Amino acid sequence: MIAEEIERRIESGVYTPASGFPTQEKLCLEFSTSRSNIHKVLKRLEGKGLIIRRKGKRTQLKGDGVKTMLFLYFPSKDVPPNEVRRNIRLKGISGFTNYQNLPVPLLLYSGIRRYAADNKFHLLIKVGEAFRQNIESILPQIDGIILSGDNIEEFYQTQLRNSNIPVCVIGAHHLMETDLISADYYEGGSRAASTILDRGLTRPALLTLCHGEIFTSLRMIQYAFVSYAEQHQLETAFLHTLQFDDLKNEGASVQALKEKIRKYNPDSIVYCGAVSFPFIRKIPSVRILPSIVVDYFDVINPEWNTEIIGFDAKKIGFMAAARLAERLRKPEQEPVRMLIPCVINKQNGIKARNSKN
């Protein structure tokens, strides 16, 4: 009853975006009902896409023509929420409370938020399993989704595909019939090998850091690196996968690395998935080697003495939002896949280091 009356008022213009929406207190008084009852009513109106509620802020009317984007991120099960400590924080993202130490999705979100603010989109963010539980109440409010994270393909096929909500995926390659925005990981790997050659080095080792399985993005870097090396007579000393959990206590994958360095004598190291550069550089036989890191440049400490081939996560987020907005304007367009070129940081070039020796 109350919900219908409020809905009627919104539709007939009693409440407008300009006049604002009454506070919960006022609604309790007017309809002589409990706060929890008003709460249920507002939730129902939100589900219908009529109002926008955000924690700590006053409820707003959504208004005509304002579209809602959802950034939906599924963290990898391999990355424990609080293990990887970072200095990058974005305030006011309640969904990320348990995942605030994951820098890349936060940077993606930062780019998406910038686009949404500049172009007057309403933006929601949902993270992980919390979304799955509320999917039926959330989806009706959403005009388009930016989807990223782990195991999203299965989720798309079972939950999103039939909703007909436009989806733009941020990630490596996939088989969903949607838009895709990705860092150009292939370019990152090729560029690392070509940089090694440019610097007069000849026997790089490629180190991949991971938690458990190797992601597609890291596999593409490896593959591109090896392909480029093969085509350009660059001798790859060895490839090696380091398990993150082995770093502190010098576990099996660290021991194997030391052994390979002794045996194959590389003259340089390329890192990818290099979330723990400082840990690795404590290994003496690694520390002396010139290095290149292929990663999101926002998460690499500029003080590390290494050359950086970086991906720009904020830009990728921004481009994904821009693409989703275009799709909302022209729903009949075919899906596109865009790769964002990497950025070369030449400040801490390994050439300079090399010539000092």
Add this chain to the structure above:
Amino acid sequence: MIAEEIERRIESGVYTPASGFPTQEKLCLEFSTSRSNIHKVLKRLEGKGLIIRRKGKRTQLKGDGVKTMLFLYFPSKDVPPNEVRRNIRLKGISGFTNYQNLPVPLLLYSGIRRYAADNKFHLLIKVGEAFRQNIESILPQIDGIILSGDNIEEFYQTQLRNSNIPVCVIGAHHLMETDLISADYYEGGSRAASTILDRGLTRPALLTLCHGEIFTSLRMIQYAFVSYAEQHQLETAFLHTLQFDDLKNEGASVQALKEKIRKYNPDSIVYCGAVSFPFIRKIPSVRILPSIVVDYFDVINPEWNTEIIGFDAKKIGFMAAARLAERLRKPEQEPVRMLIPCVINKQNGIKARNSKN
């Protein structure tokens, strides 16, 4: 002298795009000079971008605001011009006289031509070494270049980079700082493996056909195929590279294929770079296996009883021209890389074949 007089007339509006440009005969008469002399004059004016000459057509004034795109294609040295016979021809492309049997660049050109005609661009096409010899006279007429073919990276670095003419590359990944439009080869390989799984098959062999070296595009298909298989518990029976030259006389790479089929017993075959499907299907142990071809679908005979995962070369050409046009309008834009999704042909599905057995 004559060139300067004609140039003055163009600039002062004596000749206009509407009135047309005088014939060579008229110019010979008016300036009392030889046809070969007028020819030289016209060549000079063409080099300055003032007129447009095409074989068998009347010389035109280029006119204000009409921009010229060049499609510049370098055929692979590995592909002899007249060896691979095809039924696909496009009339009136003089540059392709010696390469008229290469279907993909012709299809790319067809897409580019469509865009140029729809959007009133002047379009030139140059093929291979002929261009290198005339580069200095051709470049001044050109507003933007669509570049494709073999060894183009070196060519770009040495000849084009400093010209500041916008370039859009059609190809697999590269390290040039330009726009890139490519078929999504990675998707093609993943899609082939996922289709094998969907059809209830479990032990595919991946056959790659090539002339000499394996192109990056084919390597990406291979890599994606293997990655998908690994991640989804699909057992790959084997990978094999067939040399095109071995097909007719059953050379070493054909013999090795027969041996591998005996040894590893695949239940299906995925082809890529499959320019000679009929030849391969003459091998009895290959013929009985359900198959998928990953290739440009325009070059695959629809009568072949195989499932097709295809790339659309015409569309790729069209998209490249559209991107170049956008770059000409907004030269300050950063380069983009776009991958064009593959197209699944379900008409000759291998499932149907399988269920008949």
